[in-house]
Amino acid sequence: MGIDMKKDGKIGCAYYVVADGTLFIEEDIAMGGIEAAETFVLQIQPTTIIVPNRAPDVLAEFLEQDAQRFDDDAESSSELQGSYILRHLAAAEFDYDAAKESLVRVDLGGPSVPASDHVEVITTDEDGVDCIGSSDHSRLVHLAGSVNINSHIAIGCAGAVLHDIARRRATEQQATDATEVAISFQVKSIKMITPTDTMLVSADALTSLHILRSDLHPNPQIQSSHSSQPRVRESLSVFGLLQALACTVEGKSKLRQMLFRPSTDLDLIRERQRTIAVFLRPENRDAVESIRRQLKKIKNIRTPLFRLKRGVGRIRGQLSIRIGDWKVLLRFAMISTQLREALLSLSGALGVELFSRIYNNIDSKKMLSVGDMIMKTIDFKLSKEKGHTEIMPGSSAKLDEMRQEFADLYHMLPEVTRGIQKGVPPWATEHIRDCIIFPRLGFLTAVAVNPDTGQGMYDGQGSLDDEWNSVFSSGDLIYFKNRAMTDLDHEYGDLPSLIADEELEVMTDLSAIVLEHEDLLVGTSKLLGELDSLLALASAAEKYRWAAPEMTPSNVVDIVGGRHPLQELYVPSFIPNDCSMAGGRGSDGFRGDDDLMSDRDETIKPCMLILTGPNNSGKSVYMRQVAIIVYLAHVGSYVPATRATIGVTDRILTRIATRETVMDDESAFLTDLKQAAFTMNFATRRSLIIADEFGKGTTVETGSAIFTAYLAHFLDLGVERPKVLVGTHFHEVFENDLVEPEDGVGFAHMDVRFNPEAEDPEDQITFLYQLLPGRGASSLGTMCAAINGVEREVVERAEFIVGLLEMNEDLEMVCQEVTEEDVEELLQAEMMARRFLAMDFPSPRRNPEDLVFVREMLEEVISTPDTEDIMSL
CATH class of the missing domain: 1.10.1420.10 (MutS, DNA mismatch repair protein; Chain A, domain 3)
Known part of the structure; x- marks a missing residue:
């Protein structure tokens, strides 16, 4: 895969699939940045990535994170770590004009493009591709019909990939058969991938929605194998x-x-x-x-x-x-x-x-x-x-004839052996073991080996008119070529080799067919x-009880009985929930021929649904399930819902998971801001945006302010509003009327039942996982803390502070006040100190009785003072 990015974030890529010989070219994405690069890597999963050496540092650093590299440990230096090989090439490899020429001259094995009927006029100073009337120009026009040649970055990447394929072909041609290499790296087709008919799904969405979730294989031996393929397993x-x-x-x-x-x-x-x-x-x-x-x-x-x-x-x-x-x-x-x-x-x-x-x-x-x-x-x-x-x-008459001849000859060999035994001296008869026919060597006579000399027990002694020549030895036998064997060679030829050649001929014919x-x-x-x-x-659909969604050009999401396809596999019973949203109609007011959204629907259905309410009540699962249902509907699949009407959605953008690594020096809040910026830059009225607890990585004041501005940005788009589904615990945003209920804004929360009087914390709150209209009053964070094992004293202190915050009390002044219990403890401590200072301790000596006396005095000091003593102070 070749990938390149400009300083303004515009990015393009191209990749070659060896299995079917197809070169894919991704159309340039303006302001795509690292998010788009990460999406390409996740979707394509390349084994090799090439990048220009003048690419922005941010792109190179990102690609280096998962690139293969050798471990520094000498004992494991041969073990590759990483998902792909990363190679930096000269910037000239990604040149647009050179790439355009390379694409034009790719032989796809199809019919050649006819040249123009006009007379070709090409001078030595003219470029054959750009010269009107040239054959290359005709091919360029033909190529432009299927490839957007205005995607300069992607076309440059395609040229770099083609150059790399040619380089590999030339390199391997020296070590392997040229035909094999040509077959291995043949480009059979070129395809352009455009966003026109494809939903854009960011890398963050693919991972946070669990569309794709690969983990390293748990077996470390498999993780560090010598394969070029990453050893990962697909988790749920x-x-x-x-x-x-x-x-x-x-x-x-x-x-x-x-x-x-x-x-x-x-x-x-x-x-x-x-x-x-x-x-x-x-x-x-x-x-x-x-x-x-x-x-x-x-x-x-x-x-x-x-x-x-x-x-x-x-x-x-x-x-x-x-x-x-x-x-x-x-x-x-x-x-x-x-x-x-x-x-x-x-x-x-x-x-x-x-x-x-x-x-x-x-x-x-x-x-x-x-x-x-x-x-x-x-x-x-x-x-x-x-x-x-x-x-x-x-299958072959000629082969059958030779096989029959060989079979007859094979049965004749024992008779040949007996004839040779009769022609040698009587003492040598027992040493003549057999006659065989060997490919390329013909007929041979096998003679026993003399264990003392390593020579044959008989090699033609006493036979003046016959020469015995040793050909090779094997085990306890030496094979000779003599006159009888030579005569058989002339008579029958090298039958095994002829049979092998004919078998190859038959198999070659079959392969050709x-x-x-x-x-x-x-x-x-x-x-x-x-x-x-x-x-x-x-x-x-049959196994998990999915239903067929109704797809419509309307900019709506209307789900009845929606479920999370993965979460419902974990729990004994899953509570389904509905969702009803509608994005903006657009400035042109276009609905489509079969648009089902009426003016009344557009008014009733919110474009923004804000979820509040307790922690652990199912808000995140609900938001993810809505996005997954929309996603599966655009795949053409059935969806986990009772009924669904899904409008055409051009992209799903998420700000959900804060994905941090030790190799990334960015803070969690900065990572969240980049994900949010990506959603704002790429959202259209047909987009679905999922944002879960955006702004939580900084102070409450700053986080709630940024969150409010984030929502206001989409609401201010008017008829170009996307569909936005958000979850938050910033209740002060709504209590202070920073985001007011209006047309296009809806509030919902997950239903819970709680009983503060229950002794067991787990019985104080019951999650019903049912979506209800309206805003949730509280996040019930302290109750959730108690359920999850936080110390009771900590929970009570937290509840006290929450109560002060709700009454707008000054926490600093309240925390400075001294309670009666604190005053009593301070007085007792002062009385102990006074009594200690009033004690007359004996001079230090090494007398055991003095040590006992000092210990008794100290016990008297730390004993609780009398109430009268305290009052006297």
Whole structure:
């Protein structure tokens, strides 16, 4: 992945996926900053990142945090730590003009773009790309149709990635086969990712909403392995929840792409929902379960196809293409055709776009012909017995003929051995053991080894017209080439080598036939991956009781019975809650053809919902569940709710979790401010903003002031107001009328029941987790402290101070007042001091009796003074 950022925060990136040979270009994001960089890293999860050496320090420092590096400890210096390799390249590698030329000249393997009909006029001083009429200019025009060439930073990053691919190709070409390298780093397609039809989800939102939540693997041995891939495990998250339901590698990959690229295209979202609805029909239950079982049998076909493109050879005498690879291809060809037919039997499948594409693009005849060729060529039963790939008899007449000839010859070898034994001296007969045929060496005679000399017991002694030449030795035998063996070589030739060559020829022909259908196989794999991903969403809907949301162009969020998809897995019973909000209509007043929001709805539904109330009552869970429901709806998934109407939301921005690390020298409050600034810079009227306890990292006065200004910023946007959901404990903001109830502002709190008279602190408060309208009176922080084990004296003192604050008392003056108990303790202490000073202690001597006397005097001093003594003072 290549990434670059300007000083003003504008950022762009491009990345290359080796698995499918696609170069992705992200459109430039103005003022994206480190938040956008972190989002790119989380979504793409690159193994290598390249950055220009003149990039801002803030970007370089951020990328260095998780970059691979060697441990300083000599014993563990070979163990890589980090998620990716970070490399700094010259700034010239990211040059826009050079990158544009590189993109234009990428050979995508498709039809060439025809040059203009105009006469080409190119001088030596002109740039071929910019010169009108040149072939490169025609390609540039063609490229501009699918790539925004005005995204200068992203285009520069794409050029750097292309240069790096070419550099790797040139480097590895010296050590490996050139064809293999060319295949490994071939750019097959270029795709531009624009925010037009994609919801922007910040890195903070992905982690704080638990969309993605990766932890280091608990096994330190696995953490520090020598793999270039980060050794992490996916903890409980939305992605982990859904990924576990996908069956295939391609399906998991597609599901990840869908989750990290939520769409704002209503047609695409509704089409995904229609597909899921077909899977969930009761009459399709058995067929869907059969489809799921079939998908589980499919392996990743990209690996065997890659090996086929490397060519067929021999490794230690065996065919290089493993039997497992042929099984994967055969099973894929058979199952894909079966799945194509199975989808046709689903009730309601007619008119579903995905099913139509599968039916039209999967050529069953060609897929079956590929599988038939593999079955006729590969002897899977014999291959399993021998542990390597064996070719089926009948696949090649020439090969069968040579195999038969070799079998006949093999049965003839004992007779040849007996003939040689008769032709040698009688004493040497017992030393002639066997005759064999060896690839590349031909026929050989095996003779026993003399253990004393290490030479053959017989090497042609007494045979004047026959020369015995030693070829090699193995164990207790030495193999000789003599006249009889030479005659057999001339008569039969090197049959094992000829057979091996013919086997390679047969396998090469089979590989060529399979690779002729590579596009069909890869395309089918992608289609089945998409099928698998939507089937996983259907499984989640059925397993966790999710419902289909109604998507609308209206700028509304209307949820009935919403639940948190992760939290409800932890608790025995989850209390669902509703949410009703509406963002601004915009200055143009556009609603959309099927906008469901009337003028009355716009007045009733608030654009800002402020949550107050006790700690630990479920406010944070409620805010997260609303955001997750909106998020899942834009993926095309069903959502954890009884009913939901979700308007198109262009971005979800959060200020929830204060994510600090020891490698970051910023304070918690500064981190919160940066997250809040990002939400203010990028929010539009169609955005959803979640802010939980913003401003808590500083003094109450400053925090409440910043929080008030934060809310006022969005309220002042008028018809451009986004949907804002906030939670706070700054009650003084509302008590002092800094934020007043008005059109567009709503208050809510979580219901609780409390009984101050109960002896057990845990019985004093009961959380009902039910959202109610209106503002909560108190955070009940002291009661929560008592429930969680804080000392009773501390809680009582805290309640006393809270009471003073509520009455606007001067804490400093109140704390300076002395109580009657304090006065009595001071008088007692003074009396003890006076009595101590009045004591006549004996001179220090080493007499034990004096020590006892002094101890008695001290005990008298610290005894409680009489009331009369105290009053006399």
